[in-house]
Amino acid sequence: xxxxxxxxxxxxxxxxxxxxxxxxxxxxxxxxxxxxxxxxxxxxxxxxxxxxxxxxxxxxxxxxxxxxxxxxxxxxxxxxxxxxxxxxxxxxxxxxxxxxxxxxxxxxxx
Amino acid sequence: xxxxxxxxxxxxxxxxxxxxxxxxxxxxxxxxxxxxxxxxxxxxxxxxxxxxxxxxxxxxxxxxxxxxxxxxxxxxxxxxxxxxxxxxxxxxxxxxxxxxxxxxxxxxxxxxxxxxxxxxxxxxxxxxxxxxxxxxxxxxxxxxxxxxxxxxxxxxxxxxxxxxxxxxxxxxxxxxxxxxxxxxxxxxxxxxxxxxxxxxxxxxxxxxxxxxxxxxxxxxxxxxxxxxxxxxxxxxxxxxxxxxxxxxxxxxxxxxxxxxxxxxxxxxxxxxxxxxxxxxxxxxxxxxxxxxxxxxxxxxxxxxxxxxxxxxxxxxxxxxxxxxxxxxxxxxxxxxxx
Numbered sequence: 001x002x003x004x005x006x007x008x009x010x011x012x013x014x015x016x017x018x019x020x021x022x023x024x025x026x027x028x029x030x031x032x033x034x035x036x037x038x039x040x041x042x043x044x045x046x047x048x049x050x051x052x053x054x055x056x057x058x059x060x061x062x063x064x065x066x067x068x069x070x071x072x073x074x075x076x077x078x079x080x081x082x083x084x085x086x087x088x089x090x091x092x093x094x095x096x097x098x099x100x101x102x103x104x105x106x107x108x109x110x
Numbered sequence: 111x112x113x114x115x116x117x118x119x120x121x122x123x124x125x126x127x128x129x130x131x132x133x134x135x136x137x138x139x140x141x142x143x144x145x146x147x148x149x150x151x152x153x154x155x156x157x158x159x160x161x162x163x164x165x166x167x168x169x170x171x172x173x174x175x176x177x178x179x180x181x182x183x184x185x186x187x188x189x190x191x192x193x194x195x196x197x198x199x200x201x202x203x204x205x206x207x208x209x210x211x212x213x214x215x216x217x218x219x220x221x222x223x224x225x226x227x228x229x230x231x232x233x234x235x236x237x238x239x240x241x242x243x244x245x246x247x248x249x250x251x252x253x254x255x256x257x258x259x260x261x262x263x264x265x266x267x268x269x270x271x272x273x274x275x276x277x278x279x280x281x282x283x284x285x286x287x288x289x290x291x292x293x294x295x296x297x298x299x300x301x302x303x304x305x306x307x308x309x310x311x312x313x314x315x316x317x318x319x320x321x322x323x324x325x326x327x328x329x330x331x332x333x334x335x336x337x338x339x340x341x342x343x344x345x346x347x348x349x350x351x352x353x354x355x356x357x358x359x360x361x362x363x364x365x366x367x368x369x370x371x372x373x374x375x376x377x378x379x380x381x382x383x384x385x386x387x388x389x390x391x392x393x394x395x396x397x398x399x400x401x402x403x404x405x406x407x408x409x410x411x412x413x414x415x416x417x418x419x420x421x422x423x424x425x426x427x428x429x430x431x432x433x434x435x436x437x438x439x440x441x442x443x444x445x446x447x448x
Contacts, residue, residue, distance in 0.1 A: 024386075027159045027315055043161050045374045046387045057387075059373075063163035085159040085315040093153075093253040 004028060004083040010076055019077050020047050020056060029061060029081025034073050041080065042067065112276075112304030112344035116233060117185075117212050124184045125430040135366045135395060137183040138423045139214075141381045143372035144169045144202065145191040150218055152252045154282055154321070156313025158191060169373055171198045175205055177371040180391040187214040187238070187368070194221040200228035207234045214238040216278060220257065222264035226271060236274035236346075238306065239265055243279070244293045251282070262300065269301050276346045278306040282321040287334035294343050304346030308418040309355065311382045324414045329357030336448050347418065348425035349442040350435065355416060356448060359425070363404040363412060367423020369394060379403045381419040383411055 003026055008019045023030045023044045032040045042060035049071070056074070059065035121138070128136040145168035148158045158165070178186060186206055193199055194217050206213045207230075216238045229235065242251035245258040268275050277297050281290065297305055309331075312322035323331065332355035345352060353359045365380040375387035376394035380403070388394035404420075405412055428435035442448060 029161050043164050061163055063167050081161055084161060087317060
């Protein structure tokens with residue numbers, strides 16, 4: 001199931017660290033909302049949860065980066081971009097091939 | 111085996127130097143991904159599913175060369191994405207050849223014919239053409255009709271111009287051993303230098319999640335394909351790795367053997383898994399918790415993996431690190447019996 005469109009509610013049942021793990025695994029852009037209200041929209045490609053300074057790294061929508069944001073600065077993460085791993089291109093392809101195979105071959109000279 | 115003597119010598123002396131230096135972990139092949147953009151969207155590929163700004167980006171040649179120097183591996187494989195879509199591929203390859211690195215440029219060959227003029231034949235450069243089977247199987251694997259018929263003349267053209275050409279084949283569940291054997295015959299008839307074959311890795315992000323091979327099925331499939339190998343088949347990979355695929359060798363993964371560098375940095379822990387990125391090769395080697403990977407670790411992502419990037423380095427180390435491994439390799443090479 002895709003997380004596209006998910007706006008996680010960070011609190012006692014869902015920690016920021018857990019949401020960041022999901023964002024790290026997500027193959028679409030996310031919106032990182034800082035505690036000061038500013039936002040970074042981009043592809044979150046790395047995270048380092050180890051002390052002393054846990055942080056994430058992103059390339060923004062224009063491809064600029066890496067931009068580093070410390071966990072301590074992050075208020076929330078929204079899964080705003082299209083999930084690029086949620087395509088159905090293979091399924092569509094296979095269905096088309098199955099239809100083609102099911103069709104009778106044209107008669108010689110037809 | 112069809113690996114040229116000079117390349118074998120380079121690898122052998124490199125491994126021995128690492129042994130003499132008592133390095134417990136060292137790379138054999140750098141997997142250098144200058145871009146993720148591709149002109150295909152194959153069913154079993156989990157490498158290209160990124161937002162547009164990532165697909166538009168690519169590494170600068172200088173960054174690639176810096177990674178090559180940092181890593182120090184004698185061989186550089188350039189996968190992707192499709193490397194022939196990388197605008198500086200000719201300059202990158204020329205620089206690598208100048209550094210006497212053995213380069214495997216992995217391509218689907220769609221652009222090969224039109225780009226051949228960019229390159230000069232060299233013992234250091236091999237086009238490793240992605241071919242997943244005969245026409246029907248290959249076009250199905252790459253989800254586009256006609257790709258096999260584009261690749262074959264491109265291979266022929268490259269061979270005619272004196273380039274080294276190998277093939278790389280990924281097999282999935284449902285592969286017909288008989289058809290794969292016919293495919294090997296066909297590639298040999300084309301005149302490629304050697305073939306590389308591997309089971310696919312079950313990428314979580316790949317479009318087709320149904321056809322990844324499990325370990326026992328992998329052994330069965332490769333036994334059926336390789337038990338009675340034809341004398342004229344040539345493989346551009348360790349024969350001990352092929353025996354491993356057949357279930358005749360038991361190997362543990364060497365995830366640091368084929369380290370991966372791309373626009374995100376040095377990928378932890380291997381070419382297939384993405385558990386994060388290190389900024390330097392040294393950091394990758396020294397701070398990755400290697401004990402968390404490989405079958406023995408219990409990591410579920412590693413349990414069915416038998417892919418060449420993790421196990422071929424193990425096979426090569428086995429060859430050069432033990433008299434028995436060396437003897438087995440020589441025996442298999444001389445007799446042709448896997």
